[in-house]
Every structure is written in structure tokens, then in C-alpha cells.
Amino acid sequence: MELSEKEKLVLSKKIEQVFDRLWPLCRSITGEGLRESFRILQEIIPLELHEVKSGTPVFDWTVPDEWNIRDAFIITPEGEKIADFKMNSLHVVNYSEPVEAEMSFDELNRHLHYKKELPDAVPYITTYYRRRWGFCISYNQWKELPREGTYKVLIDSTLAPGSLTYGDLVLPGETDSEILFSSYLCHPSMANNELSGPLALAFLYRELEKLENRRYTCRFVIAPETIGAICNLHENGMHLRQKVIAGYVVTCCGDGGKMTFKQTREPGSLTNRVTAHVLDAEVREYRTLPFDPVGSDERQYGSPGFNLPVGVLMRTPFSEYPEYHTSLDNKDLMDFEKMKDFVRTCVKLVKAYNLNGVYENEIRYGEPFLGKRDLYEDLSTKRSHSETIKMRLRLLNYLDGTRDLLEVCERYGYNLLDLEGEIKQLLEHGLLSRVWP
């Protein structure tokens, strides 16, 4: 599974190529921009797409009308076309109702959004659940707009019954217990939040597909944030509650920052334990945040009725970089080499889940006689110095069906990922059997 230097380059390059194709599309929580984005992703990860009709009740929510937009702009009194949707889809407030009108600056101004503290950035604004319209421009542009004269505005959008699109995919393993990877797709041209997430999932799928010994089934979900995750849970939540043993929302993983793990709602979950172990051993420098029902789709997976063991894997959290939800969250922020490292860390997590488990010593009364199996020094000279034999005795003692391998690793400071060969050997000698899963 070690990739050559060349293959590594290929991986980060491939991610970048798909990024460039997804970037210009105007996504929203519904609509054709979203569908087109899914079609591009399907070239890498064969997601099954689901359409949920507008008006469908999904728990406490209702799927909204579908939004589609063809054009939007403002003509200044001086005849200049500004806030041109075709240049940057962020210029229009996402889910704006159609408008075609002339008006004064004062009237228009009630529909203008800008961000004074980032004067060159166009902010990203949405109005999914209340009908209104608006434009987003930079503060510097807003300052220069003439306060007199007549403005023309056009938003050529439709809000009409249609459907919401989301995708999922199951990569089967030896057991039907599942590891869930989820990300969201609904933001127009934004890079770290959000394109990094679905891209990481798509390429993670490609890596996991190549893995031998996939004990666990892996499930991938890409859906519009919040309402899409709710639609998926409405359809599959009871299944997920039975099957998901660990999972992650993947987001904001495209920048060069430190890795960050936001824990699951239940503090002692397998997800929390395995993630801490693997990140300690393999990444070393990273941050851990407690669960909080404020954030992304972990809010849905971690709602009390589901309470799924789903954490969040990211680099710099959305709340901590100033470009978040503005036009400055663009390709300049991306580091595709680091994204590749991120994907490889996810692969290590899956390997760790696959190897971990509850094993049981077949010889429970007295120490097993390792000598007759050539697993021990039969001459006493150097016996006490062999770290391998110490490790073997420890595994055979503590793997007694009451704890998982990870717990033994934590006790002795072993890296779980280093033990694959030893566990295999002990299983083959009939000294261990696997109890769960």
C-alpha cells in the first residue's frame, strides 16, 4: 500500500483537476448546479443519487422548492453592470426569488450585503427558508456606488416544486457493520469550505477500494448540508443507528493547517478512541475538540434520537479562518499535497478499525507454551531482552475477550497499526480467536 513518489504526485494532481471543474458551478441545496456537481464526482466515486420531492416532510423539516437561476446583475445609474452572477455566483443571495425592477439606491441598499471587516471580499449569503432577494458585493465596491440615480436589478431565478438531490454509496466489507464518511455539497464557488470535503471523500473511496481485508463496510454520503443530511437520515437513519460503529463528517480539509478532530457526542465512543490513537501515532500534532451540536452535519448525526458515533475530521475549523463564507475562500487557500496526506490518514483510520476488535486467548489457564510453537527462545540467554516476546505475552494475556486490542495498545504504548503481522500470526497458531466484530 506504500505509494511511490510518482503516484503521490498523481493523487494530489488528480484532486486538483476535479477541483477546477467543480469550482465555477453555482451549487445550492437544490437545483441543476448541484446535479451537475454530482455528475462530475460520479466519475471518481460511483454515488447513487436520490431525489427527494419538494414538500416532503423530513422529521421537523420540509424539503423546500427547487431553486434554479440563469442570470442576475445590477445596472448602476452610470450604466455599469455590477454584481454579475455570471462572473461569480456568490453575487446573488442563494435562493433569491426572481426580481426585475428599477429603484433608488436607498431601496436597493436594503438588499445589499457586504463585509466591512474584509473590504475586498464578496460574502456568501443564503435565504433558504424565507423568500427574499439580495446581492452580495465587496465593501469597497459598495462604498463607491452612486447614492443618486436609478438602479436596474435583475434576478432570473425560479423557485418551484422539484426535488433535492443527494448521493450515497456502500463499499461492502466482510461484516455489515459500517464506517460512515459524510460530507456536504451545496455551496457555490467556495474551496476549503466546501469543495475539499466531497473531493476528499471521492478520493478516499478510490483508496479504500484497493484495500485488502476490508472487515468493515464503508458508507459514503454526500448531500446538501443540514437538509440533505436530514433527508438521508429520514431514509436511512434507523439502518445507520443499527450498523454504524464509527464515522466522520469530513470538511475544511483543503488548507495547510493542523488536523483537527471534533469528537462524537458519546465521549467514550470507539470513534474517539481509535481516532485519538491513530492521530497520536501517525500525525502527532493535531487538535481535539469536544462534541458540540453547533457546526456541520454532526448536528444531525448527533441529534439525540440517532446519537451516532460520528465525529468531524478537518484541518482548520470553519470558525477559525477569516476567509470562511466569502469569495476569499478560493483556490489560493488550497494545498493539494496536504489534502492527499489527509486522505491517507483517513485510510489509516479505516485500517485501524479493521485490525482492532475483541480477541480471545485460546489458552486461558497458565501461560501458553510458546516454545513448542517456535514463538519463544528455547535457550534462556536473551529471552528477557526481546521486546517482541514481551509484546506477544502481553497480547496473549490481555486479549481475553473482555477488551479490545486498542485498549492493550494504549496500556503499553503500542501503535495498533504496527501489530497486523503479529495478530495474524497468533490467529494462525490458534492462540487467538476473533470475538468481535
Added chain:
Amino acid sequence: MELSEKEKLVLSKKIEQVFDRLWPLCRSITGEGLRESFRILQEIIPLELHEVKSGTPVFDWTVPDEWNIRDAFIITPEGEKIADFKMNSLHVVNYSEPVEAEMSFDELNRHLHYKKELPDAVPYITTYYRRRWGFCISYNQWKELPREGTYKVLIDSTLAPGSLTYGDLVLPGETDSEILFSSYLCHPSMANNELSGPLALAFLYRELEKLENRRYTCRFVIAPETIGAICNLHENGMHLRQKVIAGYVVTCCGDGGKMTFKQTREPGSLTNRVTAHVLDAEVREYRTLPFDPVGSDERQYGSPGFNLPVGVLMRTPFSEYPEYHTSLDNKDLMDFEKMKDFVRTCVKLVKAYNLNGVYENEIRYGEPFLGKRDLYEDLSTKRSHSETIKMRLRLLNYLDGTRDLLEVCERYGYNLLDLEGEIKQLLEHGLLSRVWP
């Protein structure tokens, strides 16, 4: 409930006035001085009085004969009247049997008590359970007594079958679960230990009576220390064991020292949790002591058969000020303004119990759609900055019927007492329901 500056003055003044009336009475664990003290307290708190006959077996104890005293003094060989009970009831050992005799200094001296380390103080001594007599004087006075000549002594007391008096009162709430406030009344003229305790309880009753939304029933007990608490438990202990969810012995709360909370016998009790939370938020500087079956009536409430969740609220503990159990524990030690603060802190504790409880999210699957209830920003601009909305989402996620509000407050550093409005709103919207109590 915010009192005006004028009302605050009134409260501390009122306490002082009742203090001055109670001060001179010669109280004991039985007798007329005790009954007269209860009659004065009844003007503020309508205690129901109970009489338990001498000789009544109460668990491992027996109610002793009633003690009454009319006069006591010593006439020195020089004809001076000293240790005059009518000047200060501490001069006679409490529960002294009657005596009228002439004797030498040496014989008298076996009945004299003084305190060398506080040479001006008259110590407070009792002999409830063994018949003897004695006088208490200052060390400085004792030094000067003539060693020659004949002394006359008189103690005009009676020890005879009668009864022990204690009082209690129930202030009903919406549920019959109870918060217990207990203090003791049996010490002659002593201020911080003991008049502060029953006075605080009496005026706390007045404050709680005014409170709206009294979810819990509050029970007040004022009884002679030890034997009185035992009599009350003998009568009501099984009821208390079923109903009391939290409680406090209130004592030594009249000085200007820091607040002190002595915990209940069970370390994880609601009493300990709520008290720590409220004192952290509202008092900040205070001390916590572990439970110890050495002290006041918490010894009885915390005996293993009852094991009630009753702690102790005080300022400087009895063991930590030198004037304790002497004539120096007098009005000079009292700070009625601080006593008023103490009473108001008790009110906050009751409010915290009333608001705390187990609540359950009515929308368990997926996040509740706050937008349609006008509990969310429908335009996305500033959503992530609103601490109120974060708090709302956290409450709605974690209040899932498995933990109380206090636990959520502790998780996020919220002051429980600040959440009354928010909880009310979420109850009204049907987003929460109250599970317990």
C-alpha cells in the same frame, strides 16, 4: 425579585430586632426558655410546635427530663454575689441539678469551669446526660477568688418529667419532593452559634413564601441540637427519606466570614452539585468541606440509615473561631448585612433547584427546524456569531431525558440561574417537556 436598597436595609434591621429579643433567654434542650424562644420565632415563621415526653425512646436515645431554672449564683466569703444566672445564663452549667450549700473553695472548685486561653470569657458548658452541677466564670475572675473562707452556692433548678419542644413547617410547592432547611435552638445567650441559624431560617421562609413557581416543597425544622433532630427523625425520618431531594443544616451564618459548604454524605448528590454551581456563579469566593459525621445535625441526617442529601451552609465553621462556645460569641460578632446576603443566597439555591430538572427534547431525530418558530436567523449572515442560538441548539441537543439541566450548564459554563427565560420559551414552543421532577 430584586429588592430595592431600602427593602434590603429593612431585612437586615428586622433580623437584628428579633435577635435582640431572643438573646437574653436561657435556652436549653428542653424547658420554658426554649418554648419562649419558639414563640418569638413564630411571629416570623409559623412553625408547628411538637412536644416529645421525657422518657420517650428515640432510636438509641431517650428524651431526658425537662430542665427549668429560676436562679443561680455564688456568694463569696467576702459576701460578693458572682456567677449570677440573672446577669448571664452561661454562668450555670446547662442542665445543672439543684443545689443549695455552703462549702470551701476547694470543694467549690471541683464545680467551676473557666477557659485559661480566653481569660475574659465565660465558657458554655452542658451536662445533659449526667446529673451534676457547676458554674462557669472567666479565668480572670477565678484567679481572684479567695482560697479561704466559706462560699454559698445556689442553683434553683428543677429536673423533672416534662417534654422536649421542636418546631417544623412545610411550605408547599407543586410537587411533594422536599428541600429541607434545618437549624437548632438550645444554646443560651450565644450569637453566631447559635441564634444566626434559626434567624436565617425564619427570614428565608419569608422570602420563599413570596416566590412564584415553587416547584419543590420546602420544609423547615428548628429543634434542639442532636436530641431534637433525633426526635424529628424518629417522627418523620421515613417520610424524609422518601421525599427530601436536597437539604441544608444552617448554622454559624451570622459573622462576616466567607461562605462555607460542607457536603452531603453521598459525594455525587444533587445538593453538592447544585450548591457548587450556585456558589461558583453567585458567591465565587467560598470554601467546600467534605462530609464528616462530626459537627452539628448533619450527623443525624447523615446517619447511615437515613443518609439524607443534607449538607451544611455556614460562614466561619464553629471549629474555626476562638469565641465559639463562650460569652464572646455575642452581638459584636454579628454582621446583619452579611446575614441578609446569606439568606438571599439560600433563595438562589431554591430557585436553582426549581429550574433544574430533567427535560426532554420533543424533536429527537435531526435538529429541530428553529426557523419556522422564529427562533433562528433566517438570513445566514450572522448566524454563527449568535451565542443565544448556540445555547439554544446545545440545550435542545443535550436535554434528551438522560441528564439534568445542571449537567448541560456545567458542560458549557452557563449559569443555571440565567436560563429561566430560555427554558420557559422552549417549553412554550413545545420543543422541550419536563420529565423530572
Added chain:
Amino acid sequence: MELSEKEKLVLSKKIEQVFDRLWPLCRSITGEGLRESFRILQEIIPLELHEVKSGTPVFDWTVPDEWNIRDAFIITPEGEKIADFKMNSLHVVNYSEPVEAEMSFDELNRHLHYKKELPDAVPYITTYYRRRWGFCISYNQWKELPREGTYKVLIDSTLAPGSLTYGDLVLPGETDSEILFSSYLCHPSMANNELSGPLALAFLYRELEKLENRRYTCRFVIAPETIGAICNLHENGMHLRQKVIAGYVVTCCGDGGKMTFKQTREPGSLTNRVTAHVLDAEVREYRTLPFDPVGSDERQYGSPGFNLPVGVLMRTPFSEYPEYHTSLDNKDLMDFEKMKDFVRTCVKLVKAYNLNGVYENEIRYGEPFLGKRDLYEDLSTKRSHSETIKMRLRLLNYLDGTRDLLEVCERYGYNLLDLEGEIKQLLEHGLLSRVWP
């Protein structure tokens, strides 16, 4: 039980005398040298000896053939007799098969063992479970051996069906719950590891035999390391699993180092709690190691099927002194005065187990009335200053049948061994009863 200075001298002298008799014998895991060693120990501790036939299956192991040896040496090309078994039994690899041959240095060298980092030491080597032969010499001697010429070698040993010998002894107490003391006997002339262990056990038996009020039965096991402990467990393991409430492997206790306690496999065991308490109070400076299935016979007692609460008591652990398993582990390393202290600490441990237990307050509702039993000050003067009365109230409150005496001691910083008189008094007054054991 306080020994006079003279008796103390006698104890360490006696240990030394037996040490000197055991020292020269060539022990192994079977054979006549082992049996002779047991016969000497039986003069102090009347062990019952057990013989387990060669070929007997014992769990995952099989008892090996019995090894006996009469002579062994090498004649150099220069005619010098070296590696003479009769001078030091370490010169022959333990369990060597017989050989009588002539050979070159190169051929012989494949059978020679030395320790370069300790150039004057003869290493201790065994080959119990694979047939081979060999000699152990110092590195300095090995360097000087002629590389040319013919060597003669003789090992006059036999490997033939016979039996393995081990010994055990039960010292009955009032209950049949057991405290186990185990050590091993199989090393030829080695002092700290191993003669200190069986010697400590033998003299501990003598001390415990003198003890009054032996609540617990004490069991002593001395067996060849590993295979002997396994034989004993094969015979008695199910009994031990039912009866042993605490136990120790005793080893490496002859040097002058700090005491070391290696904990039992279950972290919360009574053994761990009592040992920490007694060593804290009585030894103060000592080390604690966690359980690890690498070491001595705790590997067998702590195998998952038995999981006995057996720790290890020692001074410097075997892995931490350079002379370990060489001819330098000899009498020069021994400190018989310290061994005597070690034995006396073991006695204190047994006393602590005997006194500890679950006691129950007979008066559960309200505080017991100590005054009527003359266990309290009936005059109130100094009551609050009496540490004895505080302790009494604490014991009577917390000894409620839900925790052991040790837990109450830990709560208040009391030394369990100081409480014998108080507990006896409270039992006699009927204020406490003993619940367990």
C-alpha cells in the same frame, strides 16, 4: 509481637545459616538437587511435597523428563580441567544432555556461553525444552582458551522419565479464605534471585504461625519457576480461584534495595489496596509497578483463566541489577538484616488483611448514644478536641456494610494497623458487627 533486639539478630542469623546450606546445591526444575533443597527447607517450614510424573500434561505444557547430573568439565588441549561442574554448577547449561567427546575449539565453541559485558561472570543458561548441551564460562576465560588442539568434554547427566517436585503448606485461619505466598526453587547457586524468595517464605511461615487471631488461612507454595507453578495450578487452580483473596509472589528480596510492589492484574484488587496502604504507612519509600505478564510466576497466577489477585513483593526487580542470572548474584549481594525487615513487612500485611473487612453499624438511625456506654465525654468541655471520639464517630458512621475498613482509613488518613483496639472495643459494645469475611 514486638521482637527484642536479640531475637531480631537471631532471625537474620538463622536465615543466613540456611542460606549457606542451600547455596552449593545444583537445583533445576527437576532432580535430586531440587529434592535435597526442599528437605533442608522442610526443617523450617513443613512443606508437603508433591511429585508430578514426567510426561504429565499440565494445561498447555508437559512435565519434562527428570534431569540429574553427576559431573561435567572440559579438558583443554593443554590438559587443564576447566568449567568444572563440581566447582560451580553454573558451568553446565542446565538440562544439558550427556556428552563425552573430543573436538576442536571451533566445534566446542558452538556450545560455549559467556557474557562479554560482565567479563568475570559465569552466566546462568538453561535449555529445558530443547535437547542440547553446553558450558558457561567467563568471557575472560573464554578469551584465553587455545584456538588449536583437541578438547575433551564430559557431561555425565541423565534425562529420563521421573518427576517434578514442588511443595505447599496450608496454615489454617478462622475462615477458609486464603492469602497466598508463592516463591520458586529451581536455580542453581544464585542468591538474590533465587534463594532469597523461598527463605523469606519459610521464615514468614514461622512468624505467622505465632500470630493470634489468624482470620485468614495462609497458603505457601514453593515450586520450580513456571512449570512448577503451572503444575500447582493444574492441581489446585480451581480451589485457589475460589479461595484466594490476596497473594504475593515473593522474589529478589535479599538485597538492600527499596521495596517494590508489582500490582495484580485487576487494578482495583484488595491486594493492591492493602499493600499500598501498609507500605505507605510502614515502609514509606517504595516503588509500585503495574501488572505485566512478563516476569515470574505472577504470569501463571495472572493468566486470564485464573486471574488471581496475586502481586509481587521484592526489593530490586530482577531486570534492574546487572548481576542477575550470573555467578555474581551471590552472597555478596545479600543483606540478611534487610531480609528480616522484609519478612516483618509481610507479617504486617497479613495483620492488615486480618483486621480489614466489612463491618456494619448496629445503630443505623441517628447517631449512637455513646454517652451511655462511656465512649463519650458527658461534660461538653473538650469534646470537640478529642481525636479519638472523632475517629469513633467516623468509624460508626461509615462502617455501614457498604465499604471496608480500609476505605474509611483511606478517607481519613488513618493507619489501619493502629485501629485494632478501637475496632475490638466497638465490636464488644455491640456497636459494630463483622459482615465480611
